[in-house]
Amino acid sequence: xxxxxxxxxxxxxxxxxxxxxxxxxxxxxxxxxxxxxxxxxxxxxxxxxxxxxxxxxxxxxxxxxxxxxxxxxxxxxxxxxxxxxxxxxxxxxxxxxxxxxxxxxxxxxxxxxxxxxxxxxxxxxxxxxxxxxxxxxxxxxxxxxxxxxxxxxxxxxxxxxxxxxxxxxxxxxxxxxxxxxxxxxxxxxxxxxxxxxxxxxxxxxxxxxxxxxxxxxxxxxxxxxxxxxxxxxxxxxxxxxxxxxxxxxxxxxxxxxxxxxxxxxxxxxxxxxxxxxxxxxxxxxxxxxxxxxxxxxxxxxxxxxxxxxxxxxxxxxxxxxxxxxxxxxxxxxxxxxxxx
Ligand SMILES: Nc1ncnc2c1ncn2[C@@H]1O[C@H](COP(=O)(O)OP(=O)(O)O)[C@@H](O)[C@H]1O
Ligand SMILES: [Mg+2]
Numbered sequence: 001x002x003x004x005x006x007x008x009x010x011x012x013x014x015x016x017x018x019x020x021x022x023x024x025x026x027x028x029x030x031x032x033x034x035x036x037x038x039x040x041x042x043x044x045x046x047x048x049x050x051x052x053x054x055x056x057x058x059x060x061x062x063x064x065x066x067x068x069x070x071x072x073x074x075x076x077x078x079x080x081x082x083x084x085x086x087x088x089x090x091x092x093x094x095x096x097x098x099x100x101x102x103x104x105x106x107x108x109x110x111x112x113x114x115x116x117x118x119x120x121x122x123x124x125x126x127x128x129x130x131x132x133x134x135x136x137x138x139x140x141x142x143x144x145x146x147x148x149x150x151x152x153x154x155x156x157x158x159x160x161x162x163x164x165x166x167x168x169x170x171x172x173x174x175x176x177x178x179x180x181x182x183x184x185x186x187x188x189x190x191x192x193x194x195x196x197x198x199x200x201x202x203x204x205x206x207x208x209x210x211x212x213x214x215x216x217x218x219x220x221x222x223x224x225x226x227x228x229x230x231x232x233x234x235x236x237x238x239x240x241x242x243x244x245x246x247x248x249x250x251x252x253x254x255x256x257x258x259x260x261x262x263x264x265x266x267x268x269x270x271x272x273x274x275x276x277x278x279x280x281x282x283x284x285x286x287x288x289x290x291x292x293x294x295x296x297x298x299x300x301x302x303x304x305x306x307x308x309x310x311x312x313x314x315x316x317x318x319x320x321x322x323x324x325x326x327x328x329x330x331x332x333x334x335x336x337x338x339x340x
Contacts, residue, residue: 001034001116002252004123005141005176009161011128014147014183016043017218018244019125021237022145024227025245027082031120034075037087038108038137039127045086049225050076057090063111064098074115079230083119095132105172108136121252130164138168143252144176147212149184150195159291166261166294169321177257177298181244183212204288206298210244213237255300256339260310261321262287262295267313270295274308274334281311307334 006019016039023035036056037044045055054074062069075083098104112122124137138144146161162178169175180203186192200207212218213236221231228237251257262270270287276299277285287295287310295312307326310317318325319335328334 001112001119002121002143003112003141004121004143004145004248004252005126005134005137006124006145006147007126007134007137007161008146008148009128009130009134013149014181014212015039015128016047016125017222018145018147018181018183018212019123020044020047020222021218021228021241022244022248023084023121023123024079024082024229025241026121026123026248027079028229028242029245029249030081031249032081032083032118033121033123034083034085034115034119035078035123035125036085037125038091038133039087039125040089040092040133041127042087042089044084044125045088047222047225048078048084048086048227050078050084050086055086055088055091057088057094059085059111060091060094060107061097063114064101064107069111069114078227082227091133098132104132105135105139105168108133109140112140130160135164135168138165138176139172139174141176143248144178145181145208145248146178147181147183148199149182150192159294162261162290162294162296163263166263166321169261175259177259178206178296179251179298180207181210181212182207184214185211186214187211202288203290204286204297205284206288206290206296208244208247210240210247212240212244215240256303257298257300258337258339260287260297260299260319262310262312262317262319263321264293265295265312265315265317266293267315269313271311272297272299272308273311275306276301276308301337301339303339306337306339308337309334 006015023033027033126134215237217232217235218237221228287297322335324336325333
């Protein structure tokens with residue numbers, strides 16, 4: 001089961017709409033998909049008009065207490081291949097309940113491991129904050145989708161999220177691979193086009209090529225308790241989410257991704273140079289600046305062992321966020337990635 005968290009600490013940027021309609025699109029393409037509403041405000045639960053008997057709060061409480069889960073009625077069926085676990089306000093109090101536990105970041109992961117054989121994809125709709133529930137989702141997921149919209153795109157927002165992800169990498173050794181999604185674009189507006197261009201230049205391959213346009217049918221579908229494919233399959237919204245699912249399928253199948261970071265270097269550019277690019281400085285291996293001094297890049301790698309270094313301005317650096325390294329032939333060290 002591939003797990004994708006939809007995160008952004010801002011409300012209103014399109015997490016719920018993306019989580020619901022991406023899940024629907026994946027299920028329409030024949031992939032068995034589980035959507036979990038992790039927001040105590042339960043917008044996705046409302047959007048699908050599904051009041052589950054069992055919701056994620058009950059499930060996480062049981063997992064935390066080592067109690068067994070019911071064999072049936074754990075998930076609700078929305079449509080063919082599309083399953084759902086709802087939320088309720090009580091989820092907010094779990095954060096407090098779990099806060100003293102050593103395994104507080106792993107409770108959702110434990111549950112998802114238990115159901116992993118039942119689904120191809122699991123999509124997590126996160127709350128608009130970076131609290132314990134979101135950290136559980138980041139910890140559990142292999143990929144994160146970060147919706148951004150034109151009105152409130154700010155480097156600051158992206159930067160805080162990235163900081164959290166770097167912290168998780170240092171603390172737990174594992175982070176999701178992050179991709180950004182532009183949502184609520186009006187491609188007829190010149191301002192929007194300039195904006196898209198600017199974000200593309202800034203984020204490079206971290207930005208998905210699918211853009212979700214503003215589409216009133218997406219809003220209506222949510223209000224009627226439907227996903228866009230059941231509500232208005234011929235709409236632009238359905239077209240965009242089908243394209244998104246295609247792109248996500250492409251990203252998540254086959255390739256192993258490695259996410260690289262460099263933080264705290266006051267330089268104009270950072271490249272990663274190593275075995276995967278024959279130790280040549282190449283533009284598609286240029287890290288992207290996603291904050292004041294945070295640089296990042298996702299690279300797809302086949303199975304194998306790769307040595308690399310960062311070239312930050314004029315300085316060669318080993319990766320400070322990667323403990324694996326190997327001696328180089330100049331008396332220094334190369335960082336090391338092993339893809340199994
Ligand atoms: N592409 C879009 N076109 C039209 N309305 C949208 C679109 N994306 C989001 N919305 C609307 O914007 C509001 C916020 O979106 P939502 O997905 O709930 O954001 P979040 O979960 O990040 O808080 C909702 O009313 C939603 O219906
Ligand atoms: Mg939401």
